[in-house]
Structures are given as structure tokens and as C-alpha cells.
Amino acid sequence: MHMRNRLFPVLAAAALILGGCGGAAEPVVGVVLPFTGEAAPYGEHIREGINLAVEEVNATGGVKGKPLKVLFEDSATDDETGKAAARKLIEQDHVLAIIGGATSSVTMAILEDVCEPAKVVLLSPAASSPNLSGKSPYFLRVYPSDTLEAARMADMAGHELRLKRLVIFAEAGEYGRGYKKALMDRYTRIKNRKVIKVFNFMPGDRDFGAMIQEAAGINPDGIFLIGYMGSVSSLVNDIRAAGITIPILTSGSLTDDFPAVAGAAAEGVLFASPSFRAIGNKDQVESFIKAFKARYGREPGDYAAYGYDALRVMAQVMAAGDKLTRTAVHMAIRTPASEYEGVTGNILFGNEGDVVASPTTFIISDGAIMRYKDYLEAGGTPPGQPSDGNED
Numbered sequence: 001m002h003m004r005n006r007l008f009p010v011l012a013a014a015a016l017i018l019g020g021c022g023g024a025a026e027p028v029v030g031v032v033l034p035f036t037g038e039a040a041p042y043g044e045h046i047r048e049g050i051n052l053a054v055e056e057v058n059a060t061g062g063v064k065g066k067p068l069k070v071l072f073e074d075s076a077t078d079d080e081t082g083k084a085a086a087r088k089l090i091e092q093d094h095v096l097a098i099i100g101g102a103t104s105s106v107t108m109a110i111l112e113d114v115c116e117p118a119k120v121v122l123l124s125p126a127a128s129s130p131n132l133s134g135k136s137p138y139f140l141r142v143y144p145s146d147t148l149e150a151a152r153m154a155d156m157a158g159h160e161l162r163l164k165r166l167v168i169f170a171e172a173g174e175y176g177r178g179y180k181k182a183l184m185d186r187y188t189r190i191k192n193r194k195v196i197k198v199f200n201f202m203p204g205d206r207d208f209g210a211m212i213q214e215a216a217g218i219n220p221d222g223i224f225l226i227g228y229m230g231s232v233s234s235l236v237n238d239i240r241a242a243g244i245t246i247p248i249l250t251s252g253s254l255t256d257d258f259p260a261v262a263g264a265a266a267e268g269v270l271f272a273s274p275s276f277r278a279i280g281n282k283d284q285v286e287s288f289i290k291a292f293k294a295r296y297g298r299e300p301g302d303y304a305a306y307g308y309d310a311l312r313v314m315a316q317v318m319a320a321g322d323k324l325t326r327t328a329v330h331m332a333i334r335t336p337a338s339e340y341e342g343v344t345g346n347i348l349f350g351n352e353g354d355v356v357a358s359p360t361t362f363i364i365s366d367g368a369i370m371r372y373k374d375y376l377e378a379g380g381t382p383p384g385q386p387s388d389g390n391e392d
Helices: 014-020 041-058 079-091 102-118 146-160 174-186 209-218 227-240 258-266 282-296 302-320 324-331 372-377
Strands: 028-033 067-074 095-100 122-124 140-141 164-171 193-201 221-224 248-250 272-273 340-342 345-347 360-365 368-371
Touching: 028 041, 028 079, 028 302, 028 360, 041 067, 041 302, 067 140, 079 102, 079 122, 095 146, 095 272, 095 302, 102 140, 122 302, 122 368, 146 174, 146 221, 146 248, 146 272, 146 360, 164 174, 174 193, 174 221, 209 227, 221 302, 227 248, 227 258, 227 345, 258 360, 258 368, 282 302, 302 324, 302 340, 302 368, 360 372, 368 372
Parallel strands: 028 067, 028 095, 095 122, 122 140, 164 193, 164 221, 221 248, 248 272
Antiparallel strands: 272 360, 340 345, 360 368
């Protein structure tokens, strides 16, 4: 598969700095992802994208003429397990950098307690909490911060759907806290828009009956769910089973399996995400989909695409330095050598380690994920109406 990579030479000054570092024998990257626990579905999708990228890199000569090696470790969706996995990769396997984690909480733990003290780059393919922005010079991510997604959904709730009274269900942890704050900050700045109740729940919770009954009793115009797919699926089903028919909006941490997992209760659910099909270069996207289908027999989801790009960026950065060292990776990833035209769009890290990618809004319609714009153009009706029919 031909990729239109734009590999920039490292600046001469940076090359001199890198030249002073000792080289590693082989290009080895560690990966910490959840293959068990609450976030396991994300980890498996990301791993598939990474494995496809490794095959392509090695089929075209590897890194500096050497096969790129990737070592996977399971975070088990647990901070302490994730940190132990990262330490093993750094101290025993001597990896040059780490790709991970998938959840914001595990990513933050690995960054603060392992990667930053060891001066090892951590590149996340999925962690999206705004609190990670600018956290460390050793942290970058190909997946954008939730700030843009939360703002888009706040505008949808407050302006497009004209929902005045919102109830929020938010999963405890780094992801839920960051998204919730960004959503509330934006939504409550809209005239006459209020968050009337926030229900916080723990990862893995599945019993929401009491919370839902309380939410129904305060008559919100809409419900916003912030969490990973298992919890969101349970909440959607419990809300609809309770006879609540108001609009449900969610954070974008959903895989393509969501309509099947949540079933009929998912109908009409709205969310936004930086979908690679919407923001990536058309030729890149088509080539990636074709290669993924040939490898796995089905089309890729967004998390596979972000895993794929994370590995391609890392391989490019490793090739850019004059030696295979952790210092060389850190120096090169902060130069134009890291700019990469990927399937998830043009990756260019800002000063805070973030990329910019506009989220696209989607709706579950007839059991499938559909762009909200296409849904409306096809004659679909916006979910719900405000209690009094007035904008303000």
C-alpha cells in the first residue's frame, strides 16, 4: 500500500544533538493497551491497526534497514497494571518509546509515574482528556483532545436541539472529568441553558436504576452520557426501559459495534467523534480500508485507524534521527520530522502535544451509525423538542 508520507529531514542542529547519543541495536516500540477490563474493545481495535502498520513498515525496509519490533502489554484498564506494564517495557525490554494507553486515566498514570521520570516518549492513540494537553514534553497524541468534541456536542444540545435543562451521567476518572468540564463550560454559556443534575458513576457500573428514576423526576429536556461503551450501552437501555423518551447524547467513545451492543435502545442516540472517514485524505482512507479488509476480512473502525497512524508516525520519527535512541525519538518527535499525512488527517503536533481534528456528528438510525447531516438531508427529524418550543 502506497502511503503519501511526508518525511521531513531533521534540522541540522537537532541532528548534531542526536549524533551525540548512543544507538540501540534494534528499533523496538512498546505498546500498552487494554486487552482485558472495561476498555478491552478499544485495545483490540487499536492493536489491529498497529499490527497492519508494522507489516507495512517492515515490508518497505523497516526502520533504518532493520525490522521494526512491537511489544504489546495489557493494561487491563487499570492504572497500576498499566504502570507496571510500562516499567517492564522500559526497564526490561529497553523500548525506545511507548504507544498507549487507550483510556485517559491509564495514560495519565503511565505518563506521570513512568514515562516522564524515565524520559521516554508516550504517544497515545486514543486518550482524549483535555487535562493531558501540555502535561509533559514527553507526551503526544494522534487522537484530539475532547475539548473540540465537547464543544460541538454542547452546541448541538443548546442550539440545534434547543435543550434547556440537561442531566449528565459521567463516568468517574480522568476521561469523564475532563469531558464533563469542557461540556458544561460551553453549554452553560448559552443563554438559558442549565445542567440541572450531574450523576457520577464508577467504571464498570451497570446498575443505574436509582439514578435514572431521580433524573426522570426532575424533568430534563435531554440526557448526556459520558463514559466508555459498556457503561453507555447499559445506560441507554436502562433509560429507554424506564420509559424516558427525551433525546440522549453521548461522548464519542463508541466503536462501530455500538448499535449491535446497545440494540433498539440506541435508536436516535447522538454523538460526535473525529471519524477518520470524514477527516482523512480520501485516497489515504480508501487505501487503508482496502488493506485492512484484506488483512482482517472486515472494514476498520476509528480506533484501528488511530492505532495505525500512531505506529506510522512513530516509525517515521524513529527513522528521522541519526541513531536509534530514546533521546533521538524525543528530539525528532518535536520537529517537522513528525508531520505525517495519515488516514486520520494531517498529523502535526502543537506545543501541547495535541493534534487538531474537527469532530463529525452522528446519529443511530435504523440500527446503523449515520452522519447526522446525511440523516437530516434524507428527511430525518431532529430528536426531541424543547419543553416550551422557544429558543430562549
